[in-house]
Amino acid sequence: MNVQSPPSMPRRVMIATPSLTGNLDVSYVWSLCETIKMSVGRNIIIAPMFLPQNSIIQAARDELLAIAHQAQADDMIWIDADISWKPEWIFKLLDYPVDVVGGTYRLKQDESEDYALKAQPWMLKADSHGLMQVEALGFGFVRFSKRAIDWLWDNSDPYWDNEQERRWAFDVRPRMNPRNNYRVNLLGEDIGLCNRLREEGGFTINLDPAMTCDHIGAKKFRGDFRVQAEKFYCEEQLELKETAA
Numbered sequence: 001m002n003v004q005s006p007p008s009m010p011r012r013v014m015i016a017t018p019s020l021t022g023n024l025d026v027s028y029v030w031s032l033c034e035t036i037k038m039s040v041g042r043n044i045i046i047a048p049m050f051l052p053q054n055s056i057i058q059a060a061r062d063e064l065l066a067i068a069h070q071a072q073a074d075d076m077i078w079i080d081a082d083i084s085w086k087p088e089w090i091f092k093l094l095d096y097p098v099d100v101v102g103g104t105y106r107l108k109q110d111e112s113e114d115y116a117l118k119a120q121p122w123m124l125k126a127d128s129h130g131l132m133q134v135e136a137l138g139f140g141f142v143r144f145s146k147r148a149i150d151w152l153w154d155n156s157d158p159y160w161d162n163e164q165e166r167r168w169a170f171d172v173r174p175r176m177n178p179r180n181n182y183r184v185n186l187l188g189e190d191i192g193l194c195n196r197l198r199e200e201g202g203f204t205i206n207l208d209p210a211m212t213c214d215h216i217g218a219k220k221f222r223g224d225f226r227v228q229a230e231k232f233y234c235e236e237q238l239e240l241k242e243t244a245a
Contacts, residue, residue: 008043013094014073015048018060019081022052025216027084034087042091047073050081058170058189059161061139066166068144069153076149078102080140084214092208093143096129100194100203102142103211106221115225116140117207118191124209124229131206132229136194141213151201152193169193 015032017024032048039046049067054060061078068076075094079085083105093101104115116138123134144152156167170189187195197203209229215221 011044011074011094012071013039013044013046013090014064014068014071014076015046016051016061016064016068016076016078017048017081018051018054018057018064020053020055020057022050024050024081025084027214027216027220028079028081031084031087032079035085035090038087038091044091044094046090047071058172059166061170061189062166062168063161063164065149065152065169066164068149069167072146073149074146075143077143078139078141082216083140084216084220085141085211089141089208089211092211096131096143096206096208098129098131098204098206099145099148100137100142100197101131101206101208102137102139103208103213104137104225105140105213105215106223108215108217108221113223113228115212115223115228118194119207121232121235124233126209130208130210132209133204134207135198135205136191137205137207138188139190139193140215141211142190148197148201148203151203152197155200169196171196 036046049064051060051064054063077090077093085103089103104117107114107116117134118136119132119134123132126132152169153167156169159166159168170193172186172189172192174184174186175192194205198205209226212223212225
């Protein structure tokens with residue numbers, strides 16, 4: 001008699017999207033719908049969670065983190081409401097054997113082509129997995145593993161909001177900045193959290209440079225981060241050679 005193994009439990013993936021206005025860009029909606037369609041047959045459950053009308057972004061992100069932790073999500077993917085992506089990128093993020101990994105996107109400006117991340121030029125070279133280890137990523141398109149979710153929950157101060165338990169993970173306060181002559185600077189909630197994950201948790205912050213999302217504002221801000229990364233890396237290598245000479 002053939003005995004079949006019980007089916008494995010589906011991987012539960014929460015898409016975490018704060019939205020101050022409660023609106024989602026149509027490009028975001030298309031990407032999400034196509035992502036859910038692609039999840040069929042992969043033993044993956046994609047569960048979108050939208051959090052509207054919270055003007056304190058760090059509080060909104062704390063609430064989404066609490067929902068993911070309480071639901072015992074296997075992964076959560078932060079995606080902002082003004083971002084669009086290629087649906088297959090979600091499954092590529094899930095396949096990477098790291099706890100924190102994402103893509104990037106252009107800032108909404110025309111005067112220069114800047115991206116939502118922090119990295120030294122020497123970091124802008126991909127490893128054998130095709131990833132770059134950077135200092136911090138903007139949270140418009142970033143995956144957390146369950147290990148990262150649990151670490152943040154267990155290592156952040158507790159507080160209560162609307163009679164619900166939260167963790168002060170997205171801690172926004174002025175901090176000493178070694179990159180600015182150790183002056184005290186105010187960092188964004190995503191940059192500050194990446195610093196905590198690296199410095200306190202021992203996590204690496206990983207970027208897939210091939211994932212440059214569209215960032216929607218008055219228009220779609222598009223780019224290819226790989227071009228900028230190669231430019232800055234080559235400039236840094238040239239400077240090192242000139243210094244050595």
